[in-house]
Amino acid sequence: MKILVCLSKSPDTTSKIAFKDNNTLFEDAGVQWIINPYDEWYALVRAIELKEKDVSTTIHLITVGNADCDAIIRKALAIGGDEAIRINVQNNDSYYIAAQIAEVAKQNNYDLILTGKESIDYNTSSIGGTIAELLDMPFISLATKLVIEGSNAIVTRDIEGGEETAEVSLPLVLSCAKGMAEQRIPNMRGIMAARTKPLKVLEPAAIETFTSVVNYEVKPAKTSVKLIAADNVAELARLLHEEVKAF
Amino acid sequence: MSVLIFADQADGIIKKASFEALSYGNKVAALLDTTAEALVLGNVTDNVVTLGKYGISKVHTITDISLNHLDTQVYASLIAEAAGKTGATVVVFSQNQTGKAIAARVAAKLKAGLVAGACALPDVSSGFVVKKTVFSGKAYANISINTPIKVISLNPNSFPVTVAEGNAEVSVLNINIPESKVKVTNINKIVGEIPLTEADIVVSGGRGLRGPENWGMIEALAQSLHAALACSRPVADANWRPHHEHVGQTGYQIAPNLYIAIGISGAIQHLAGVNRSKVIVVINTDPEAPFFKSADYGIVGDAFVVVPKLTEEINKLIEKNSH
Ligand SMILES: Cc1cc2nc3c(=O)[nH]c(=O)nc-3n(C[C@H](O)[C@H](O)[C@H](O)COP(=O)(O)OP(=O)(O)OC[C@H]3O[C@@H](n4cnc5c(N)ncnc54)[C@H](O)[C@@H]3O)c2cc1C
Ligand SMILES: Nc1ncnc2c1ncn2[C@@H]1O[C@H](COP(=O)(O)O)[C@@H](O)[C@H]1O
Numbered sequence: 001m002k003i004l005v006c007l008s009k010s011p012d013t014t015s016k017i018a019f020k021d022n023n024t025l026f027e028d029a030g031v032q033w034i035i036n037p038y039d040e041w042y043a044l045v046r047a048i049e050l051k052e053k054d055v056s057t058t059i060h061l062i063t064v065g066n067a068d069c070d071a072i073i074r075k076a077l078a079i080g081g082d083e084a085i086r087i088n089v090q091n092n093d094s095y096y097i098a099a100q101i102a103e104v105a106k107q108n109n110y111d112l113i114l115t116g117k118e119s120i121d122y123n124t125s126s127i128g129g130t131i132a133e134l135l136d137m138p139f140i141s142l143a144t145k146l147v148i149e150g151s152n153a154i155v156t157r158d159i160e161g162g163e164e165t166a167e168v169s170l171p172l173v174l175s176c177a178k179g180m181a182e183q184r185i186p187n188m189r190g191i192m193a194a195r196t197k198p199l200k201v202l203e204p205a206a207i208e209t210f211t212s213v214v215n216y217e218v219k220p221a222k223t224s225v226k227l228i229a230a231d232n233v234a235e236l237a238r239l240l241h242e243e244v245k246a247f
Numbered sequence: 248m249s250v251l252i253f254a255d256q257a258d259g260i261i262k263k264a265s266f267e268a269l270s271y272g273n274k275v276a277a278l279l280d281t282t283a284e285a286l287v288l289g290n291v292t293d294n295v296v297t298l299g300k301y302g303i304s305k306v307h308t309i310t311d312i313s314l315n316h317l318d319t320q321v322y323a324s325l326i327a328e329a330a331g332k333t334g335a336t337v338v339v340f341s342q343n344q345t346g347k348a349i350a351a352r353v354a355a356k357l358k359a360g361l362v363a364g365a366c367a368l369p370d371v372s373s374g375f376v377v378k379k380t381v382f383s384g385k386a387y388a389n390i391s392i393n394t395p396i397k398v399i400s401l402n403p404n405s406f407p408v409t410v411a412e413g414n415a416e417v418s419v420l421n422i423n424i425p426e427s428k429v430k431v432t433n434i435n436k437i438v439g440e441i442p443l444t445e446a447d448i449v450v451s452g453g454r455g456l457r458g459p460e461n462w463g464m465i466e467a468l469a470q471s472l473h474a475a476l477a478c479s480r481p482v483a484d485a486n487w488r489p490h491h492e493h494v495g496q497t498g499y500q501i502a503p504n505l506y507i508a509i510g511i512s513g514a515i516q517h518l519a520g521v522n523r524s525k526v527i528v529v530i531n532t533d534p535e536a537p538f539f540k541s542a543d544y545g546i547v548g549d550a551f552v553v554v555p556k557l558t559e560e561i562n563k564l565i566e567k568n569s570h
Contacts, residue, residue: 161442210360230548
């Protein structure tokens with residue numbers, strides 16, 4: 001089986017979010033880049049588990065981004081990918097990113113393409129669905145469980161207030177959510193092996209963009225909390241009723 | 248020209264998030280001086296004529312029962328075709344679980360630019376610019392959509408539902424339904440609980456509550472407010488509460504109108520899941536708890552005293568207002 005795992009880099013959760021150049025660019029000075037957590041914990045680790053069950057499996061990693069991504073790609077290789085591809089371009093348009101990935105996928109006949117459920121910077125949850133559309137494959141979002149049985153996948157996904165399990169034949173695109181797998185720390189052997197694993201850098205295909213960022217705004221801090229004395233709980237109930245209209 | 252809003256349903260009932268999307272789509276249509284039309288897939292028990300209340304002039308339906316299951320390939324193909332037939336220049340979704348599954352797919356099919364996670368009406372003064380939340384609610388991006396057709400997926404609980412008088416005209420769309428490649432084998436719904444991701448109000452507990460045996464007062468408060476329950480990650484990890492209640496970076500990301508955090512410190516990974524809530528109330532013994540910085544209302548106090556009292560006061564007010 002051939003698996004493609006889509007990885008994006010994102011600022012560490014604890015990073016300060018700020019913008020530069022008239023609020024048109026993310027301020028990346030001093031930012032610690034990490035693998036987008038959902039890509040790492042769920043998509044990548046599940047792929048590795050599948051490979052551990054069936055050693056003939058190969059895992060390709062793909063990232064659309066500039067050379068800043070190389071460190072996180074090496075980390076993913078250390079956790080367990082076989083080889084990596086980086087499309088050397090910085091772009092925020094989801095369609096553009098997905099189409100770059102689809103171009104690579106078209107030449108490789110992957111059985112399974114895994115993404116995280118969303119990127120923690122752009123939060124669009126849209127790359128997986130777009131790839132699937134461009135490749136005319138089924139797509140299941142927010143998958144929490146994946147079992148492969150021959151040429152079929154049995155996938156459980158989150159639905160409002162519960163979960164749904166479905167059977168679908170490969171090839172398939174999945175966005176992965178909590179439940180899929182558990183985080184893994186790369187070990188020394190993995191880190192050594194990752195140094196010699198191939199990381200191919202490709203130039204982007206000519207693809208149009210559909211959207212562009214005009215600017216960013218930092219969310220204004222809350223105008224200080226309204227504190228209510230602990231012996232005046234009735235006041236909070238009144239505020240919830242009259243100001244918040246909660247009931 | 249029209250604005251087409253996808254009205255998502257579950258078990259035959261149009262979802263609340265869809266009413267927000269319908270209200271939003273109606274406002275977008277007004278900005279563009281055109282009509283708002285809705286699309287409903289599958290068999291619904293709701294009378295779709297009543298979607299007129301949200302300013303919808305026409306509701307297009309494809310009632311085939313097979314559509315009660317979401318297959319992104321089938322849905323995208325039907326929605327894109329419906330958009331073509333209705334001459335839609337804007338297609339609106341709710342960024343709920345269904346929207347996350349299909350909005351991008353529809354956009355790709357229509358070669359349309361997508362803003363997923365929108366939180367305000369588009370600015371159409373020059374071009375078409377939509378504001379969305381980014382960085383897990385810590386910032387916004389204004390995104391220009393540069394294609395003739397635009398797709399917007401609206402964050403739940405970020406746009407008010409507006410209701411007026413009126414009925415919608417209903418039109419049955421005649422479109423061939425492609426065969427589904429996804430065979431649903433099992434559905435497991437948690438019964439008797441308000442689904443967390445759909446809830447208007449969420450009452451959430453953290454490690455400050457000391458143990459699962461103390462959740463009775465949390466449940467009582469939630470019951471009075473018709474709220475869903477949530478918890479912090481250590482609480483789920485310790486199996487004090489089920490994992491489907493865990494919110495935060497590694498759990499669910501929610502955006503209710505009201506989030507009440509009890510005995511939760513407000514770590515950044517927790518905030519990543521709840522930052523988009525409209526109003527946050529924090530109850531914590533520690534005045535230095537970081538959560539107070541993100542809160543709208545707060546009580547520095549012992550949950551074991553404050554929470555039962557709060558429930559009692561709320562019940563009193565509810566009782567009083569029912570007379
Ligand atoms: C990679 C990563 C991902 C993570 N993802 C998540 C996530 O998704 N969700 C999540 O929640 N956490 C997540 N965490 C953990 C997070 O960093 C915090 O450790 C966690 O949120 C703390 O949970 P808590 O607030 O319940 O507990 P604590 O931090 O222990 O806070 C308990 C609070 O209760 C208060 N308290 C004590 N007694 C009382 C009382 N009687 N009445 C009122 N208040 C009282 C205390 O003052 C304190 O503020 C993640 C961490 C990492 C590293
Ligand atoms: N630049 C990128 N390169 C490769 N994969 C990406 C990129 N951006 C996003 N993805 C993948 O798409 C998923 C969803 O991202 P998004 O649609 O931005 O929320 C992420 O979890 C990644 O798996």
